[in-house]
Amino acid sequence: AVLVAVFVPIAFLPGTAGRLFREFGFVLAVAVAISSFVALSLVPAAMARLPDAEGETNGRLAGLGAALQNLYARSLGGVLAHPWLALLVCVAAAGGAGALYGRLDQELLPSEDRGQLNVFARGPDGVGLSYTERQADRIEDVLLPLLERGEIASLYTVVGRFDPNVVFLSAPLVPWEERARSQQEIAAEIAPILASLPGAGARVFSSNSLNIRGASGGLRVALTGNDYDEIYAAAQDYAAAIERELTTVRTPRISYQPTQPQLSVRVDRRRASDLDIPLQDLAQTLRAMIDGLDVVDLSVGDESIPIILEAGAGAIDDPSDLVNLYVRAGTGSLVPLSSVVDLVEEGVAGQLDRQAQRRAIEVDVDVVQGVPLQTVVDEMRALARQVLPPDIDVLTKGEAATLEESNRDTLLTYGFALLVVFLVLVAQFESLASAVVVMTIVPFGLAAAVLALFLTGTSLNIYSQVGLVMLIGLIAKNGILLVEFADQLRDEGASVREAIATSARVRLRPVAMTLVSTVFGALPLILSTGPGAEARNAIGWVVFGGLGLAALFTLYLTPVVYLGVARFSKPRAAAAKTLDAELAHAATVPDLDAHAETAAGGGDPAPSRA
Numbered sequence: 001a002v003l004v005a006v007f008v009p010i011a012f013l014p015g016t017a018g019r020l021f022r023e024f025g026f027v028l029a030v031a032v033a034i035s036s037f038v039a040l041s042l043v044p045a046a047m048a049r050l051p052d053a054e055g056e057t058n059g060r061l062a063g064l065g066a067a068l069q070n071l072y073a074r075s076l077g078g079v080l081a082h083p084w085l086a087l088l089v090c091v092a093a094a095g096g097a098g099a100l101y102g103r104l105d106q107e108l109l110p111s112e113d114r115g116q117l118n119v120f121a122r123g124p125d126g127v128g129l130s131y132t133e134r135q136a137d138r139i140e141d142v143l144l145p146l147l148e149r150g151e152i153a154s155l156y157t158v159v160g161r162f163d164p165n166v167v168f169l170s171a172p173l174v175p176w177e178e179r180a181r182s183q184q185e186i187a188a189e190i191a192p193i194l195a196s197l198p199g200a201g202a203r204v205f206s207s208n209s210l211n212i213r214g215a216s217g218g219l220r221v222a223l224t225g226n227d228y229d230e231i232y233a234a235a236q237d238y239a240a241a242i243e244r245e246l247t248t249v250r251t252p253r254i255s256y257q258p259t260q261p262q263l264s265v266r267v268d269r270r271r272a273s274d275l276d277i278p279l280q281d282l283a284q285t286l287r288a289m290i291d292g293l294d295v296v297d298l299s300v301g302d303e304s305i306p307i308i309l310e311a312g313a314g315a316i317d318d319p320s321d322l323v324n325l326y327v328r329a330g331t332g333s334l335v336p337l338s339s340v341v342d343l344v345e346e347g348v349a350g351q352l353d354r355q356a357q358r359r360a361i362e363v364d365v366d367v368v369q370g371v372p373l374q375t376v377v378d379e380m381r382a383l384a385r386q387v388l389p390p391d392i393d394v395l396t397k398g399e400a401a402t403l404e405e406s407n408r409d410t411l412l413t414y415g416f417a418l419l420v421v422f423l424v425l426v427a428q429f430e431s432l433a434s435a436v437v438v439m440t441i442v443p444f445g446l447a448a449a450v451l452a453l454f455l456t457g458t459s460l461n462i463y464s465q466v467g468l469v470m471l472i473g474l475i476a477k478n479g480i481l482l483v484e485f486a487d488q489l490r491d492e493g494a495s496v497r498e499a500i501a502t503s504a505r506v507r508l509r510p511v512a513m514t515l516v517s518t519v520f521g522a523l524p525l526i527l528s529t530g531p532g533a534e535a536r537n538a539i540g541w542v543v544f545g546g547l548g549l550a551a552l553f554t555l556y557l558t559p560v561v562y563l564g565v566a567r568f569s570k571p572r573a574a575a576a577k578t579l580d581a582e583l584a585h586a587a588t589v590p591d592l593d594a595h596a597e598t599a600a601g602g603g604d605p606a607p608s609r610a
Contacts, residue, residue, distance in 0.1 A: 002480070003473040004029045005424040006417050024466055065509065073505045076559060080497060083560045090557045094444045097451035104450065105459035106374035108403040109208050110534040113183040115173045117152075119143070119194060121202035123165035125260035125350045132159050135200040136167045142193050143171055151179050151186060163350070167200065176530050188369050195251050195366070203251065203366055208399070219249065219365050219376055220397040223388070224358040228349070231361045232256050234392045239363060241387045246379055248371045255362035258347045263319050265341050272340045276330030282340070285327050289316055319343055355395055362397065372459055373403055410465045417472050418442065425476065433569035434487055437562045438479035444557060445475035445550035452545020463535045467542030474547055478514055478554045481507050486562060490571040500559045500566070511554065519548050 007025030079086045119139055123132055136159050146152040156170040173183060187204045194202035223238065225231040232254070239252040267282060287293050292310040299305075316322065323338035353360045367376050377400050384394045396404060418439065425435035449471055458464060486503035490496065525540025 002421055002424055002476050003032045003470075005420050006469065006473045028470070069505060069508055072508055072555065073501070076501065076504055076556065079556050080501060080559060080563060083563055086556065086560050087564075090444060090553060090560075094447040094553075097447040097454075098443075100454040101450050101460075104453055105372035106403075106407075107372045107459050107461050108399055108406060110459055110461050110463065110538055111184055111370075112206075112208060112532075112534045113176065114206055114208070115176065115183065117171045117173065117183065117187055117190075117204055117206055119167075119169040119171070119202050119204050121167040121194075121197075121200040122163075123167075123200040125165060125257055127165050129160050129164050132165055132167055132200070135197070135202075136169070138197055139167065139169060139194065139202050142190055142197075143169070146171075146186065146190070150174060151181065165200075167202070184369055191366070201251065201253070219367055219373065219380070219400050220362055221364075221380060221384075221400070222353070222355040222360040222362050222395045222397055223392050224355055224360045224395060225392045226359065228256065228352065228359055228361070230389075231359060231392060232258070234388050235361045235363055238384065238387050241383055242363075242365060242380070245383060248368050248376050248379060249365040250368065252363060252365045255353065255364070256349050258349050260348050260350045262346055262348045264344045264346060265322070266344055267341050275335055275340065277327055277335060277340060278330075281327055282337070285325060285337070286322065289322070289325060319345070355397070358393075360395070373400060376400075377403070406462055406465075410462075413465075413469055414472075417469050421472060421476050425480070428480075429483070429487065431487065431569060433565050434483050437483050437558065437565050438476050440561045440565075441479050441550075441553055441558055442472055442475050444553040445471060445546060448549035448553065449542050449546025452541055452549060456541050456545065458538055458541045461538055463538035464542050467539040467546070470539075471542060471546050471550075474518060474543070475550055475554065478511055478551075479558050481511050481514070482554070482558050483562060486566070487571070490566070496566045497563055500562045504555065504559050508555070511551075515547060515551050515554075519544055522547075 007029045121135060121139060123135055136157050140155060140157060143152060143155060147155060151173060153172045153174050158168045160166065161168055173179060173186070183206060187206070191204050194204055223231050223235050225234070235254045235256065239254055242249060242252045265286060267279065269279070272279065272282065284293060288309045289311040292308045295307045295309050297304045297306050320343070323336070323341065323343060325337045326334040327337060327340075329335045353362060365376075365380075367373065377396060381394060388394065395401075421442070422435055422439050425438050426432060429435055446468060449468055452458075453460060453464060482500070482503050485507050486499040489499035489502055494502065522540045522543040525536040526544055528536045528540075
């Protein structure tokens with residue numbers, strides 16, 4: 001019930017974390033519900049068909065179990081004799097493990113071998129398809145040796161997609177068992193070669209499980225401000241500082257490139273007003289000679305035929321021909337355009353981006369293989385605070401923005417899971433103290449999982465966070481086994497210490513069976529290889545290491561906390577005994593109404609009734 005109660009509400013969370021928890025949560029909730037049905041129905045029916053055991057089993061395994069149980073009982077007695085010392089030791093151990101949280105590598109997803117490499121290149125603005133095709137041939141020459149060696153299965157090249165200066169290559173790798181190198185090793189070999197190609201620096205990247213990585217790969221940030229020229233100057237300084245000071249990234253690229261040629265016609269409005277030349281006539285003259293002027297629509301039958309006024313062939317062969325045109329002034333005389341306009345050739349950006357309703361310029365970089373994404377984001381933000389002006393802000397985009405969003409959502413998920421588990425425990429135990437005892441152990445178990453991630457070098461990513469949420473329910477489940485039986489012993493009249501000591505000794509075997517089965521059930525996740533192994537490894541290490549280390553807290557800290565908290569609450573049977581005593585006392589109280597009726601009628605009083 002605890003696991004179902006955790007994952008069903010969490011499955012409705014929004015955002016990237018909600019997408020993963022939705023599938024995982026529903027599958028786990030349904031699986032646990034089916035398992036509970038089997039445990040409560042089919043298992044008792046099957047056990048009833050088994051023959052009764054004749055005598056006790058005195059094998060080596062049973063002797064080992066009894067020896068371990070006695071050893072645990074003696075060690076627990078020592079711990080309960082010095083509860084404050086045991087609590088301080090556990091708090092210190094959990095605090096040290098929790099302090100490692102900030103030293104974990106944080107990223108959205110672990111490095112995945114998805115069996116495909118993508119290459120993206122962009123040439124200067126204004127180039128044609130022939131130039132881009134030559135660049136594509138150079139990129140293919142870099143990848144052809146891999147195709148000949150049998151590491152790449154095929155090459156698919158798209159030239160001029162979206163823009164004539166864009167090249168996109170897709171290179172599926174051969175199956176995992178047919179190649180000796182991973183996707184990351186192959187990418188690390190060709191990335192420097194592609195980045196050094198002149199004319200269109202290419203970069204290699206791969207997609208991820210969430211399909212949120214940008215078309216150019218790498219890490220993207222947006223610089224926002226009020227003026228594109230100021231933002232562009234700040235972006236150039238920022239890119240130079242990145243290349244000079246950061247070793248975790250390489251090849252910074254600015255999306256805003258004022259290299260697209262543009263011819264601007266600047267009108268001297270005061271001169272045009274002095275000559276009485278309407279601006280509309282200027283615009284119509286230029287439009288007719290350059291692009292054509294839609295004069296009128298001619299209706300012929302059911303068809304509408306536009307009549308367009310255009311310049312004759314050879315009239316405009318060069319931009320300088322525009323200043324030789326004439327426009328009629330208000331006096332009726334013809335005035336050359338050169339007297340009121342100037343032609344300015346300049347380079348402009350191909351597109352103007354906005355982010356958060358502000359003018360923005362993107363800067364993207366390639367992340368060095370093996371560097372956590374959160375580390376790169378922190379370094380780039382720190383560098384931005386040193387280099388950028390105060391009126392220029394930095395916003396993350398793509399995978400980095402999703403990482404920050406998932407971190408916020410995950411904190412909400414942890415809090416929501418803890419709250420749901422606590423409410424379910426209060427309903428199950430019908431006691432606030434027992435629920436507090438179980439919930440006290442959960443943070444210690446999470447600290448043990450953080451220690452397991454640190455020792456195994458596993459990053460804190462979206463998959464390990466899923467494992468941490470699942471660990472909340474698993475740790476609470478083991479604590480329930482001890483606390484519930486201790487409450488039953490207290491109902492029978494045992495003291496708090498006697499109840500928890502007996503419960504821990506008797507429940508050692510089912511707790512150990514649950515821990516061992518769950519821990520060894522995570523081994524296939526850890527040992528898995530092939531597609532998707534990175535995600536399974538992350539979840540497996542959280543469950544295997546976290547639950548395995550948390551076993552010490554469950555077996556020793558739970559009795560200590562129960563000994564300190566349960567003494568402030570009464571046994572559940574105390575309420576029932578109080579109610580029985582009140583009912584028994586009420587049965588001895590005479591019925592005053594019956595006495596009054598008897599006195600009025602002169603008869604004997606009726607027997608009292610409850």
